[in-house]
Amino acid sequence: MSHYTQWYASPGGQPRLLLVDDHQLNVRVMYEMFRHEFDVFIALNGEQALEKCYELHPDLILLDVVMPRMDGYEVCRRLKADPELADIPVIFITSHFDEADEVHGFELGAVDFIHKPVNPIITKARVKTQLQLKQQADLLRRISQVDGLTGIANRRRFDQQLELDWRNCCRAQEPLSLMMLDIDYFKQYNDEFGHLAGDECLRQVASTMQQAIGRPYDLLARFGGEEFAVLLPRTDLTGAQYLAQNMLQKITQLAIPHPLTPGGIVTLSAGLSSTVPQEQHQPRQLLQQADQLLYKAKQQGRAQLQASLWTGV
Incomplete structure (x- = not known):
């Protein structure tokens, strides 16, 4: 050969x-x-x-x-x-x-x-x-598979890619990290400025997060409403935390005015979970933990990241 x-x-x-x-x-x-x-x-x-x-x-x-x-x-x-x-x-x-x-x-x-x-x-x-x-x-x-408002991947594409990344990382025994992000006090933003301004806010946030993702095989998707998800194959918890903090910082630097938040600008809350996929587990379990960590970030004051390894327990 x-x-x-x-x-x-x-x-x-x-x-x-x-x-x-x-x-x-x-x-x-x-x-x-x-x-x-x-x-x-x-x-x-x-x-x-x-x-x-x-x-x-x-x-x-x-x-x-x-x-x-x-x-x-x-x-x-x-x-x-x-x-x-x-x-x-x-x-x-x-x-x-x-x-x-x-x-x-x-x-x-x-x-x-x-x-x-x-x-x-x-x-x-x-x-x-x-x-x-x-x-x-x-x-x-x-x-x-594209979200019509923001131009990034939609929920359908995310669900498909999660299955693929899970199988690939399981086969290669490489880490997979999943991030859930939510715009803080977004309902109040819409109430204050109107839905057109809300749509523009979503587009700015999506564009800024997309620019922060450096690798072509990482995926940013609009999960629903003001919620986003990021898939990071072959990325461990440390690497994913660095990217997540960078994303939150870049959104803060946009300084989009939001008078109904503590800091007066638009911010993000994020939950991050990382694991090396195993055949006996399901990708939705990783998603569920990331979502729970996002909820924890909101409960503890918003505008922050909560991250954890997921061991399948």
Whole structure:
């Protein structure tokens, strides 16, 4: 495999294509066909294909049907059974033309079949068609997961990402931190200044918190009303506390006038919980503890952070 490493395209802005075939000659032919238009990655068996899907999240998979140990059908079945990978389109590559096999492949969730020997023009056309369909579906999905007022993720996106981050951190045995934040005395702010001013306040707070998040895989979401949530995978309690305090400080520095608070400006209360996820636990338990810590922050005077490790007890 080492002498094929030079084939791997460097990840960039192009779509990611995963080629899965146990015959290196077939892989070489397919690689040469697509390397100028895609970031191409290679797996030589089913197990390796699944590992690379978790690692790379390719935009499309060209999957050989007949492979030892784990055939293409089993790989596809496992992909479609995992919510994290189920949206990746799969095109089967096969040297057999059997109607029953194709029906089985489509039932498993494949989007197309390509028959060997591969015709470059037909194969490229089918790949481009499926990528265009996926890009359209991804765009619609992103639109459905954005909060219309603030432009950050909505509750639906948060719930989905919490499940994904929990599974990923559980698999890798890495920490996951979850933060719940609430704008203090926001009802009184709306009563004093009106809902239009309240909406502008929400947008300013969301924008400022989004700027404070430095990594692309961290997620800020509007949880509901004036409440926000932050997911921080691969972040322990110490790192999450630093970010949380920075967020609270940046909101204070905005100095949005709010005469009905003790300090006269808009502030945040926050609850933060961190754990290394375990299979016997559920992500909603981490969410519940963060919410309880947020309630504690409000009870103890607001404009503060309450944080704790969660051990599952």
